[in-house]
Amino acid sequence: MKFEIIAVLSAYLAVANAHDGPHAFRGRHANIARQVTASASAASSATSSAPSAASSGATPASAASVSAPTVPAAVTTPDSVTISLPTGPSGIPPLISLTSGMPSGSTLPLSQTFAAGAEPSYSGAPPLPSAFMFVQGQWPTMDVVAPTNSSQVQQWMQELEGVDIPDLQPTQDGDCATDPAFALDGQNRGWWTCGGWTRDTDIVQCPDKLTWGVSFDDGPSPYTQTLLNFLDEKELKATFFVVGSRVIERPQVLVEEYMQGHEISVHTWSHHALTSLTNEQIVAELGWTREAIKTVLGVTPTTMRPPFGDIDDRVRAISLAMGLTPIIWTSTPSGIKFDTNDWRVAGGQFTGPESFQSFEEILGNATTLNNGFIVLEHDLFEITVDMAIGYTLNAAMTHEPPFTLEPIGVCNKIPTTDMYQETTTNKTYLAARQKALSNVNSTTSTGSSSGSGSGSGGVNKSGAMQSFAMVSLPVLSAVAAAGFALLI
Numbered sequence: 111m112k113f114e115i116i117a118v119l120s121a122y123l124a125v126a127n128a129h130d131g132p133h134a135f136r137g138r139h140a141n142i143a144r145q146v147t148a149s150a151s152a153a154s155s156a157t158s159s160a161p162s163a164a165s166s167g168a169t170p171a172s173a174a175s176v177s178a179p180t181v182p183a184a185v186t187t188p189d190s191v192t193i194s195l196p197t198g199p200s201g202i203p204p205l206i207s208l209t210s211g212m213p214s215g216s217t218l219p220l221s222q223t224f225a226a227g228a229e230p231s232y233s234g235a236p237p238l239p240s241a242f243m244f245v246q247g248q249w250p251t252m253d254v255v256a257p258t259n260s261s262q263v264q265q266w267m268q269e270l271e272g273v274d275i276p277d278l279q280p281t282q283d284g285d286c287a288t289d290p291a292f293a294l295d296g297q298n299r300g301w302w303t304c305g306g307w308t309r310d311t312d313i314v315q316c317p318d319k320l321t322w323g324v325s326f327d328d329g330p331s332p333y334t335q336t337l338l339n340f341l342d343e344k345e346l347k348a349t350f351f352v353v354g355s356r357v358i359e360r361p362q363v364l365v366e367e368y369m370q371g372h373e374i375s376v377h378t379w380s381h382h383a384l385t386s387l388t389n390e391q392i393v394a395e396l397g398w399t400r401e402a403i404k405t406v407l408g409v410t411p412t413t414m415r416p417p418f419g420d421i422d423d424r425v426r427a428i429s430l431a432m433g434l435t436p437i438i439w440t441s442t443p444s445g446i447k448f449d450t451n452d453w454r455v456a457g458g459q460f461t462g463p464e465s466f467q468s469f470e471e472i473l474g475n476a477t478t479l480n481n482g483f484i485v486l487e488h489d490l491f492e493i494t495v496d497m498a499i500g501y502t503l504n505a506a507m508t509h510e511p512p513f514t515l516e517p518i519g520v521c522n523k524i525p526t527t528d529m530y531q532e533t534t535t536n537k538t539y540l541a542a543r544q545k546a547l548s549n550v551n552s553t554t555s556t557g558s559s560s561g562s563g564s565g566s567g568g569v570n571k572s573g574a575m576q577s578f579a580m581v582s583l584p585v586l587s588a589v590a591a592a593g594f595a596l597l598i
């Protein structure tokens with residue numbers, strides 16, 4: 111199991127790092143991160159002596175031990191800007207200790223098991239099927255792009271018949287830097303990655319101001335149970351974007367997510383950048399994840415989230431043709447993407463305090479929006495779960511003005527029944543989907559960075575510049591400047 115987790119982590123980070131651009135960016139950032147770490151460590155040692163749960167061997171973050179953050183500590187950056195850092199609740203390591211390579215704590219068992227035939231809480235839901243039994247050869251290899259020559263994939267390909275799938279050449283790896291010509295054409299391609307371009311068919315926010323559509327990506331992981339216990343204690347519900355390879359690995363965790371009233375959505379089989387795949391591969395990635403969820407839960411999601419947010423009009427049309435509405439995370443009108451960067455902490459590129467600052471700025475920007483918002487967070491790693499239950503969720507729950515925390519479907523007024531194909535009571539569901547399909551090419555809806563992109567001829571360049579320009583902390587601005595320099 112241990113080797114398996116490490117292998118998955120390595121694969122994940124290998125893909126994630128591919129999106130970070132040239133090495134110069136990482137080198138620059140590493141230096142900045144070290145400066146903050148050194149400075150913050152000094153402050154931390156003076157203000158907090160609480161050992162981490164991991165290093166003390168204690169069980170991390172049992173539901174009973176979690177409480178609201180205590181008095182914030184102050185940390186001074188190399189630029190003498192004071193950052194307010196919460197110390198975190200009991201059982202959660204201090205923010206400064208949340209770094210790549212930190213000792214791993216123990217994991218929690220399922221809080222309960224659900225027998226076949228158990229009834230989900232929402233109206234009309236089918237009873238749970240028999241407990242999932244993994245059978246070798248019935249599923250694609252985990253964490254590898256699902257093959258396209260199976261009878262299942264050929265059958266799913268029929269769902270694309272009659273649908274106008276844009277003839278867009280796949281990208282190299284979903285990264286703007288490796289496909290500069292495509293990046294410049296980001297608006298026409300509807301490419302979110304390069305310029306933040308969205309279409310009317312995407313869900314990118316919650317409609318009501320000060321409402322956070324809470325979600326976690328990439329699980330179920332060994333640490334998801336810790337998050338589930340916390341959410342249960344706080345009576346919070348979220349949307350889980352699950353990876354098919356993880357679903358067949360930990361089916362009972364998925365069952366607990368679903369039976370506790372959280373929403374389940376598709377996040378592909380192997381977590382590759384979808385714009386880099388062929389039509390058949392995209393169908394395989396979405397189809398096998400759909401299949402895994404259906405096999406475990408008895409229902410098929412009607413929504414999906416592309417890994418890295420990497421979607422264009424081709425991926426969009428295929429997803430919609432397969433009955434999956436894309437959900438991304440929010441960008442402000444000036445192009446600031448609501449990414450906590452928690453995954454970069456796990457990858458050693460961000461420190462815990464830096465990621466928390468990303469989230470604090472998200473909350474600050476969220477209060478300026480006329481609508482609610484969606485934030486990118488993960489339940490794949492112990493660090494990202496610690497970030498969520500120790501810091502980000504508490505910060506949002508204690509924020510003034512107060513935020514309402516809801517799953518993304520709920521905040522968008524989508525009945526739970528309509529989140530799954532088997533239970534939708536929306537008789538016009540298919541008609542609406544067909545209408546969406548016919549619009550996906552013709553809509554002129556611009557990306558969230560449209561203002562910054564106009565007149566420049568370079569959507570991704572100006573979008574990136576704008577998104578970084580409004581980051582107020584010197585340390586993050588410096589990181590952004592390095593990133594921007596490479597983008598142009």
Ligand SMILES: [Zn+2]
Nearest residue numbers: 327328417418
């Ligand atoms: Zn992901």
